Amino acid sequence: MAILFSDLNFRLLICLLMPFIMILTETHSCKAQIISTAPPQTVTVAINGRTTIAKIGDNFLCATLDWWPPEKCDYGTCSWGRASALNLDLSNPLLQNAVRGLTPLMLRLGGSLQDKLIYGIGNLQRPCVPQKPTSDLFGFSEGCLNMSRWDALNRFFQLTGVQVAFGLNALYGREKDYTHAWDSTNAYDFIQYTIKKKYQIQAWELGNELSGSGVGASVPVSQYVSDVKKLRAVIDQLYAGWTTKPLIVAPDGFFDENWYLQLLQGTGNQIINVLSRHIYSLGAGVDTDLVDKILNPSYLSQEAGPYRSMQQMLQTNGPWAQAWIGEAGGAYNSGHHLVTDAFVFSFWYADQLGMAARFNNTAFCRQSLIGGNYGLLDHATFNPNPDYYSALIWKTLMGKNVLSASVNGNNYLRAYAHCSKGDSQSISVLLINLSNTTQFSVNLAITATAPLDTLVRQFEVPMLEQKTSGTSKSGAQRLEYHLTRT
Ligand SMILES: *[C@@H]1O[C@H](CO)[C@@H](O)[C@H](O)[C@H]1NC(C)=O
Ligand SMILES: *[C@@H]1O[C@H](CO)[C@@H](O)[C@H](O)[C@H]1NC(C)=O
Ligand SMILES: *[C@@H]1O[C@H](CO)[C@@H](O)[C@H](O)[C@H]1NC(C)=O
Ligand SMILES: *[C@@H]1O[C@H](CO)[C@@H](O)[C@H](O)[C@H]1NC(C)=O
Numbered sequence: 001m002a003i004l005f006s007d008l009n010f011r012l013l014i015c016l017l018m019p020f021i022m023i024l025t026e027t028h029s030c031k032a033q034i035i036s037t038a039p040p041q042t043v044t045v046a047i048n049g050r051t052t053i054a055k056i057g058d059n060f061l062c063a064t065l066d067w068w069p070p071e072k073c074d075y076g077t078c079s080w081g082r083a084s085a086l087n088l089d090l091s092n093p094l095l096q097n098a099v100r101g102l103t104p105l106m107l108r109l110g111g112s113l114q115d116k117l118i119y120g121i122g123n124l125q126r127p128c129v130p131q132k133p134t135s136d137l138f139g140f141s142e143g144c145l146n147m148s149r150w151d152a153l154n155r156f157f158q159l160t161g162v163q164v165a166f167g168l169n170a171l172y173g174r175e176k177d178y179t180h181a182w183d184s185t186n187a188y189d190f191i192q193y194t195i196k197k198k199y200q201i202q203a204w205e206l207g208n209e210l211s212g213s214g215v216g217a218s219v220p221v222s223q224y225v226s227d228v229k230k231l232r233a234v235i236d237q238l239y240a241g242w243t244t245k246p247l248i249v250a251p252d253g254f255f256d257e258n259w260y261l262q263l264l265q266g267t268g269n270q271i272i273n274v275l276s277r278h279i280y281s282l283g284a285g286v287d288t289d290l291v292d293k294i295l296n297p298s299y300l301s302q303e304a305g306p307y308r309s310m311q312q313m314l315q316t317n318g319p320w321a322q323a324w325i326g327e328a329g330g331a332y333n334s335g336h337h338l339v340t341d342a343f344v345f346s347f348w349y350a351d352q353l354g355m356a357a358r359f360n361n362t363a364f365c366r367q368s369l370i371g372g373n374y375g376l377l378d379h380a381t382f383n384p385n386p387d388y389y390s391a392l393i394w395k396t397l398m399g400k401n402v403l404s405a406s407v408n409g410n411n412y413l414r415a416y417a418h419c420s421k422g423d424s425q426s427i428s429v430l431l432i433n434l435s436n437t438t439q440f441s442v443n444l445a446i447t448a449t450a451p452l453d454t455l456v457r458q459f460e461v462p463m464l465e466q467k468t469s470g471t472s473k474s475g476a477q478r479l480e481y482h483l484t485r486t
Contacts, residue, residue, distance in 0.1 A: 003350050004431040005393050007420055008444075040441040043409035047417045049427055049448040054402040056418075057322070057362035059106035059163045059202060061395050063369035063376055064327055066111035067143060071133045074333040075286045083371030083379040085109050086130070086149060090156040094382040095370070099160040102376075102391055106202060107157065108326060108365040110167025110252065112138045112216065114208050117169050120146035122189030137216050142175075147193060154199045163202040165249065165326075165365075170207030170227060171217060178210070178219050182227040188234050195238055203247040205326065206231050209278060211253030211260070221259050224251060225266035232271045247273035252326040254278055255306045257313065264318040274362075275314060276326035279303065279352065285331040285373065290339045294330075294348045295434050297411040303352070307359035314360075322362045328352060329367030335374035343386040345374070347432060350390050354416030354430055357402045366391070397421055397428040405429065413440050 065085040072080045082088060089095065099105065113131065116138060120128030131143030157164050168190075173183020194201060206228055209215040219227070228250050239245040248271065251263060255277040264275060281303050282293050293299045310323050330348055331340055339345060349366065356364040366387070370377040376388040398418040405417035412435035420426035427448075433440060 002431075002433045003346055003390070004429075004433070005397050006429045006431065007397050008427045008429065008446075040439040041410060042441045042443060043407055043413050044443045044445050045413070045415045045429070045431070046404075046406050046408065046445045047415075047427065047429065047447070048404045049417075049446050051404070052401040052419075053404050054358055054360040055362075056357045056398075056400050056402065058104050058400075059363050060357065060361075060400075061102060061104065061391055062106035062108055062165070062324075062363045062365035063102070063391075064108045064110065064365050064367045065369055066367070066371050067109075067113035067117055067131075068111065068371060069131055069133075069140065069143075072139070072334070077334075077337065077373075079334045079337065079373045079379065080371045081379040083368070083375070085153060086143065086145065088370065090152055092382055095377065096156075096160055098377055098382070098384060098388065099162060099369070102388075102395060103161045104163070104395070106163040106165055106363060106365070107369065108165040108167065108205075109153075110165075110205060110208050110327065111367075112208060113140060113143060114167040115169050115171040115210065115217065116140065117143045117145055118172065119150075119186055119190035119193075120144050121193050122186065124186065124189075150190075150194075151197070154197070157199075164200070165203035165205055165247075165363075166201055167205040167208055167252065168231070170210055170219065178217050179223060181223065182206075182230060184230050184234055187231070188238070191234065191238050201246045203249045203274065204231065204235060205249040205252050205276070207251055207253070208327075209253045211251035211263070212256030214253070221262045221266065224263055228263070228267050228272060232267075247322075249274040249276050249324065249326065252276045252278065254280075255310060257309055260310070261313055261317060264313065264321065270320050272318070272321050274322045274324045275310070275318065276324040277306070277310065279325055279328035280330060280332040282331045282348070285333045285336045285340070287331065287336070290331055290336055291344055294339075294344055295436075297414065297434055300348070300351050300414070300434075301411075304355060304359075307355055307361070311359045323360060324363040325352075325356050325361055325365060326363075327365050327367045329372065329374045331374070334372035337373045340372075340374040341378070341385045341387075346387055346390045347434060349387050350394070350430060351414055351432055353390075353394055353398075354414070354432075357398070357418065358404075358416060394430075395421070398430070399423070399428065403427065410435070410438065410440070412438060413442070 067084050068080045069084055070081055128144035128146050131140045134141045168187045170182055172186050174180035210217055210219045250272050282290050314321055314323055329335055353364055368375050371379050377384055399421040401419040403417040405415040407413050407415050414432040416430040418428050420428045
């Protein structure tokens, strides 16, 4: 099994009608425990280098910061530590360097407790105090973000150079009855403070998993339409005169086609900029069959359904709006230690990144940057987990323009292709080998715009070694990242 990112150099950009076939020599990442005497199976990966089928945004790579306190536990395991945006050690050099390494990166602040978080500013009629474990919705009392913590977070965002998407509390003022209207006053004061301090916010999001039947709480779609319009009015008023206003993102829930369509049509042209959804398609973190699902091509392909429906919905009913994956942790209730924080999860993560891009999503927010069992960084040590490197290689190689790539011969090999990052004359190919028995010999059938130069650079996850093969022009190189250097 291996995940391979390759970077193929082209001489020229413009169109060549003659397909060029290239053989990629197979490499081993998990040195075979399985001794296979069968000859390698030849599969053809067809890539059309002449047409862009989708485009991703500058902030496609995205990770979340959540609000869960250390007392958050699932199935008897407490996996958050001090990884909440309220208590994370923002001065930790590992954290700072790891985040800097992933830029351009967007951080999305949100999660279940965002709808129980108030902001310590303005005419707040109650004290700004930390959340406590209770029997309330989501297991905690109301929390509060005070402005000194918000200032510290923004210093961290500026220092590391990340973009920020902030999930607003959509249950404010209707904690007892979700059918009531959203009270926007606390959000108004908070956004006004943010503008006064010149903090750049890429997107304001309204609510977390309150769409459809909701998770814990749900808001009827007709009410949500009014609430989003109210947020639009707030943003337009507070950012009046700005040439670029922050995006409005909603509903950040699970995809319910009918509900989403009503939200999009009910709000209408230019009110919602981004329609976002969450992905926890592998089931509960406690499940024992997660690895089987992660390595099962039919299971992975099921997610293409919602990706396709969302894309079609936007094309037909809301061409003004982008699609985002606002939060994706794979397995809900904090993931599963030694699965969602292990190398095997890269098979899911890399495949999701590829699929999200192919279906025109302009951002994919991985739950989480840190915290739970699915962090790119370990919540206790801040050391990178394997998927940190998947993200790093993705951002190093995969450019904005997505090309079609199809695999012929065996569905255990999956392929995604983009124009290379920072080099419009190259194509980067992500190959995911899900098989534990088959050795593949891959023919790349590329319809390109110019004769191919045969330089192939390969990056294998989790190693960051850069190797060359074919008629390579340069010697072997190695990418090194020193996260502990200050
Ligand atoms: C794919 O996985 C199989 C089984 O682990 C392995 O033999 C093979 O070398 C891997 N890579 C390729 C490119 O086939
Ligand atoms: C993808 O988005 C672009 C705009 O960025 C649009 O032109 C194109 O039609 C979209 N493709 C699909 C299949 O939705
Ligand atoms: C602000 O909030 C942070 C995090 O919740 C807390 O550690 C700090 O003591 C608070 N500061 C004030 C002045 O209340
Ligand atoms: C190989 O994968 C199959 C499923 O595709 C699984 O049933 C089998 O147990 C795996 N074998 C090993 C040695 O991991």
